[in-house]
Amino acid sequence: MVHLLKYIGGPLKPKEPTVLFIPGGLTSPAVFEGLGIFLPCQSAAIDWLMSDAPWELDIIGRRILDFVKEYDLGPTILCGYSAGGIIAMSAAIADQEGLVQGLLLSNTGANTLGHSDPDLPKNIQKSWPDHDLIDRFIKRCFARKCPEALYSILYEYAFRVPKEAAYACTASVRTIDLEPCLKDIQCPVLLAHGKDDQVRRQCHVDVLKNGIPNIELCYLDGGHTVMVEAHTQYLEKLLYFVSKIFTPKEK
Template sequence: MPTLALDAATLTYDDEGPRDGEATPLVFIHGWTANRHRWDHQMAHFAPGRRVIRLDLRGHGESTGSGARTIEDLADDVLALLDHLEVDRFIPVGHSMGGMIAQTIALAHPDRVDRMVLVNSISKMSYNRGRGLLMAASTLVPFKLFVAANIQRAFAPGYPREEIRAYIGASAATPREVVMTLYSAMRAFDVLDRVGEIRTPTLLVHGYHDVQLPVAQMLRMAKGYPDAVIRILDAGHELPVEKPAELTAALDWFVSPRD
């Protein structure tokens, strides 16, 4: 796999599809403790007809390194990769934390974002008192149990247990310092009052059964977007793998030319 060396990190990425097509490149950004293979279904669908790029964020998957303390730091990594690949204008497709990264890029560099897709993502993490206490307490348990508890609850009821165990194992392989630092970064992320500045067309796709980032929080965010389309699917927080074909169909409709 190709890699890009950055400060204290090496990013692993895939860059597929035709370079000379008229379609704007898609850039897939995974979520917290995940990796670029969350997007396997979407990559296979879009690569024959347009340029598609995905990466493992620093410290995730096959990328190395740490040092990212904020969502802005991760956004800088994504832009550094795209500059390296000489990609100017693109469509970010971000899942969960990846959607936070996409919003950060859209706010800082609106000229580079053709349109945007946020999958199971929000503009501000907020908890009621009970859930806030539960989340705070969860960080006090052993690291692997903390990761397992968060990944387990990310899937809608009925998702195969053996597949959930595989995702838990992959997430637990993410270095502890990366997991905990970026967990804090997500909790600190807040652009809710600024989403009205994002004028690019935006697709908000969310799982109805998402308990990690509940659909009500997405709808609160959606009220601020000037040009947003909402799709709610019968899934939990892990839409790219729970309902890959349905998510791909929604993406295909949104990024394809329409009259």
């Protein structure tokens, strides 16, 4: 039996254009809260960490495709942030049916060469959930101070993530290398990168920019969690991309 991923949002209608928001590792879907109300299409946030195992990111990518097929969604855009970007790219690489029509990626990478926190899986295995570990994780995801209300939501969510899920997702981030497969992403991609990010740096941007055939790049005024820190700019790029992908092409 296939266990579908959990999602946050209203009932999904078949055949309708859809935006699926995919948060990063250890991160609540709340980082995308409020974006869907501005969209001219249906949307949902994939709560993959609170879904059933497995939690390895490339497998979650294939489960996204199962999700799209099971709900019989129309043209679908995946908005992947951080580890969610790896999930989105994995889905697009595995997509043989044209289910994924576009990717909006933020502060992610094809691999973790140059990543700022190589020891996170080991520390999770040693002690999870751990107050200091979660606190450091949240704080490094923001270039400026995280709003207190959002910090509480992110902290409580991370604290509830099962240890097995926390380890599996953070370990797979550090073993997956999508660079050789980026050429297989055939859909349009918009990379909206927070220019003050200290987790995913310019080296990660360059690999994606040079490897994905159909990619646009823009820099936003924020850190790692750019849809929060540069909310207005991110929303503008999201609306632009949705319009680009879902507007019928003239023949």
